[in-house]
Amino acid sequence: MKLYAYDHCPFCVRARMIFGLKNLPFELVMLANDDEATPIGLVGKKVVPILIKEDGTAMPESLDIVHYVDEHFGEKILSEQLRSEVEEWVKTVGRYYNHLLIPRFVKMDLAEFNTQSAVDYFIKKKTEAIGDFQQNLDETANYLVRLHQDLENLVPLIKSASALNGKLSLEDIMVFPMLRNLTCVRDIQFPPEVAAYLKTMSKQSGVDLYFDKAI
Ligand SMILES: N[C@@H](CCC(=O)N[C@@H](CS)C(=O)NCC(=O)O)C(=O)O
Incomplete structure (x- = not known):
């Protein structure tokens, strides 16, 4: 496939x-x-x-x-369980985290941006959604105050480093992609439990993190 x-x-x-x-x-x-x-x-x-x-x-x-x-394909591995607190966390962080991510993505040498026309296309489209990229970058510290609190709020919801709810579920499919993308923000201090989850889930899923490209 x-x-x-x-x-x-x-x-x-x-x-x-x-x-x-x-x-x-x-x-x-x-x-x-x-x-x-x-x-x-x-x-x-x-x-x-x-x-x-x-x-x-x-x-x-x-x-x-x-x-x-x-x-x-093979045995089903995901449970459909999605705790309401996790759903709420996804919604809360989803309201603002793109302001941290989107202006960074175009500076990170990602495959989808390997021509100037692709970068220009993205900047034009996303500026309409989040405003000027540089202004958003300048607001990083303010967004991080919110995010650091939200990361602390996630800690008690992590039952295991290998699965948010103790066994693989829809929660991992919803939360890991958000955390993975946030690894492109250099100044984030991930709580140890979140960092351990990121590292383990990256290994299990084969999806790389952005720490080495962080801005
Ligand atoms: N509901 C869709 C949303 C997919 C989506 O929004 N993808 C974005 C990229 S993150 C997209 O293709 N946007 C169109 C564009 O980039 O022009 C899904 O869950 O797959």
């Missing part, structure tokens, strides 16, 4: 995780961020992730991909 993705896309990380966690082979194809023709040709809109199934049909939507792969 083939997965079209962007490296920075948290929804794509969800899809990559299920392959890694189940140890299933797949081809990961990073699209250029300004490539509209490929996704529109496959699913009628510009979106990733897109899974090309073994029969050649294309499937968008990260959670559909996760469920499809989990249910059709």
Whole structure:
């Protein structure tokens, strides 16, 4: 199977995780961020992730991909359990964390940004959503005050470094991609429990962290 993705896309990380966690082979194809023709040709809109199934049909939507792969290849490994506190954490951090991430992604040498036109495309589109990139970078310290508190709030919800709720569940699929992307922010102090979870889940899922590219 083939997965079209962007490296920075948290929804794509969800899809990559299920392959890694189940140890299933797949081809990961990073699209250029300004490539509209490929996704529109496959699913009628510009979106990733897109899974090309073994029969050649294309499937968008990260959670559909996760469920499809989990249910059709080997033993199912994910429980559907999603604690309301975890859901709330995802919503809370989801409200602001893109202000920290988006202006950094274009400076990190990611595959989807290896042409100037791809960088320009992203900056134009995302400036409309979050405002000026430099102004957002200048606000880092303020966002980090919020984030450090939210990371502390996550600590009591981590039951094990290898699975948020003690065994693999939808919680890992929702939370790990967010934490992984946050590793691109140099000044974040991850609480030890969160750092251990990040390291273990990265190893289990085969999704790399951004610590060595952090800005
Ligand atoms: N609901 C979708 C959301 C996917 C999504 O928003 N992907 C973003 C990338 S993170 C995208 O493709 N945006 C279009 C663009 O970048 O132009 C899913 O869960 O797969």
